[in-house]
Amino acid sequence: MGWELPVVLIGILVIISLVLIGVEKLLGNESEKAITINGELKIPVKGEDTVLNTLAAEKIFLPSACGGKATCGFCKFKLIGADGNILPTEEPFISEEERLDGIRLSCQVKVKGDMDIEIPRELMTAKEYVTTITSIEDLTHDIKLVRFKLIDPDHIDFLPGQYIQLKVPGIDVIRAYSIASNPKIKDELELIIRLVPKGAATSFVFRALELKDKVIITGPYGDFYLREDSNRDIICIAGGSGKAPIRSILSVLADQGMTRKVKYFFGAKTKKDLYYTEEFRELEKEFPNFQYIPALSEPLPDDEWDGDVGLITEIVDKYTGDLSQAEAYLCGSPGMINACIKVLKDHDIEEENILFDSF
Ligand SMILES: Cc1cc2nc3c(=O)[nH]c(=O)nc-3n(C[C@H](O)[C@H](O)[C@H](O)COP(=O)(O)OP(=O)(O)OC[C@H]3O[C@@H](n4cnc5c(N)ncnc54)[C@H](O)[C@@H]3O)c2cc1C
Numbered sequence: 288m289g290w291e292l293p294v295v296l297i298g299i300l301v302i303i304s305l306v307l308i309g310v311e312k313l314l315g316n317e318s319e320k321a322i323t324i325n326g327e328l329k330i331p332v333k334g335e336d337t338v339l340n341t342l343a344a345e346k347i348f349l350p351s352a353c354g355g356k357a358t359c360g361f362c363k364f365k366l367i368g369a370d371g372n373i374l375p376t377e378e379p380f381i382s383e384e385e386r387l388d389g390i391r392l393s394c395q396v397k398v399k400g401d402m403d404i405e406i407p408r409e410l411m412t413a414k415e416y417v418t419t420i421t422s423i424e425d426l427t428h429d430i431k432l433v434r435f436k437l438i439d440p441d442h443i444d445f446l447p448g449q450y451i452q453l454k455v456p457g458i459d460v461i462r463a464y465s466i467a468s469n470p471k472i473k474d475e476l477e478l479i480i481r482l483v484p485k486g487a488a489t490s491f492v493f494r495a496l497e498l499k500d501k502v503i504i505t506g507p508y509g510d511f512y513l514r515e516d517s518n519r520d521i522i523c524i525a526g527g528s529g530k531a532p533i534r535s536i537l538s539v540l541a542d543q544g545m546t547r548k549v550k551y552f553f554g555a556k557t558k559k560d561l562y563y564t565e566e567f568r569e570l571e572k573e574f575p576n577f578q579y580i581p582a583l584s585e586p587l588p589d590d591e592w593d594g595d596v597g598l599i600t601e602i603v604d605k606y607t608g609d610l611s612q613a614e615a616y617l618c619g620s621p622g623m624i625n626a627c628i629k630v631l632k633d634h635d636i637e638e639e640n641i642l643f644d645s646f
């Protein structure tokens with residue numbers, strides 16, 4: 288064999304290497320794109336992941352209670368210059384008005400080129416936190432109070448009424464839970480969690496979660512929070528675990544001396560579904576402006592219940608006068624909330640003064 292063959296082989300290898308470098312550069316250039324958020328923050332993007340995941344990789348956490356499966360509708364953002372087309376998976380969650388306004392689900396839209404997007408400003412402050420469980424207490428037969436100690440970062444700022452998202456350890460499930468504690472306690476969070484039969488997250492919390500377990504949460508999220516700049520009278524209505532954000536809101540009102548008149552209606556089926564009754568009775572004693580009205584829809588004979596009986600809508604109607612100057616905070620099932628909103632409107636409340644979280 289002469290010298291020609293090795294030289295030819297080396298030449299071929301050099302040419303292949305140059306072609307590969309050229310292709311990589313070309314592809315690299317193609318994947319150079321950016322998301323501009325609220326016209327001020329530009330983040331370079333590689334690959335074609337969803338907007339939700341791309342932002343999460345940059346530590347910008349949009350709400351996503353279903354973990355990106357297009358079943359919660361929480362992860363909305365505005366795509367500037369959108370053509371109005373949406374995917375079939377987005378249709379159940381995007382109204383016609385939103386579609387025309389460029390609203391999309393971030394878990395369904397992939398970053399294929401430069402994008403200008405808008406997200407609520409408060410989401411820019413949502414963070415990921417490492418926590419550990421410091422206590423788990425039974426509040427009723429199907430509701431637990433769970434305390435989370437903030438480890439990294441070691442404190443959280445939130446508004447009374449807001450919620451966090453919890454990544455259930457060991458299973459790929461993310462769920463939203465309202466914060467039940469006072470925002471002045473920054474190194475610990477309390478959640479009130481109700482068991483949903485066969486529910487993925489709540490079954491885990493009830494059967495497997497243990498003290499000292501490490502749990503990742505993100506947040507805070509939500510525009511359901513106490514409007515502290517208002518001095519209107521307040522109506523609170525809750526059912527089940529809907530007591531969580533109301534408890535946080537009331538703790539702040541109590542810190543402020545309960546200067547606003549507050550009526551708090553809590554609907555339950557039987558006496559065994561009531562909890563924190565003593566806590567709110569104490570608040571009534573301390574503040575004449577505060578009234579707690581628990582009502583049972585189906586009290587048992589053994590309950591020996593001498594309080595109000597009926598649907599919470601009937602009880603609200605019974606104890607409520609003119610609400611034209613009032614503000615309402617509602618938390619419970621969508622059915623309960625819709626029915627209560629109707630009653631509140633019959634009492635002349637202004638629509639913009641009704642705040643609610645339904646779950
Ligand atoms: C903003 C927000 C705040 C929330 N805050 C709280 C809170 O403070 N405390 C709390 O306990 N929950 C809260 N939730 C509900 C929570 O996020 C979960 O949806 C709930 O815990 C069920 O999760 P899971 O994984 O156990 O059930 P999944 O596995 O999601 O559900 C199992 C089945 O149960 C049904 N289901 C789901 N939820 C309910 C329900 N509430 N009642 C009846 N059937 C249901 C589902 O349709 C499904 O068929 C909140 C939700 C939102 C959106």
Ligand code: FES
Pocket residue numbers: 350351352353354355356357358359360361362392393394395
């Ligand atoms: S994360 Fe639930 S719909 Fe997008």
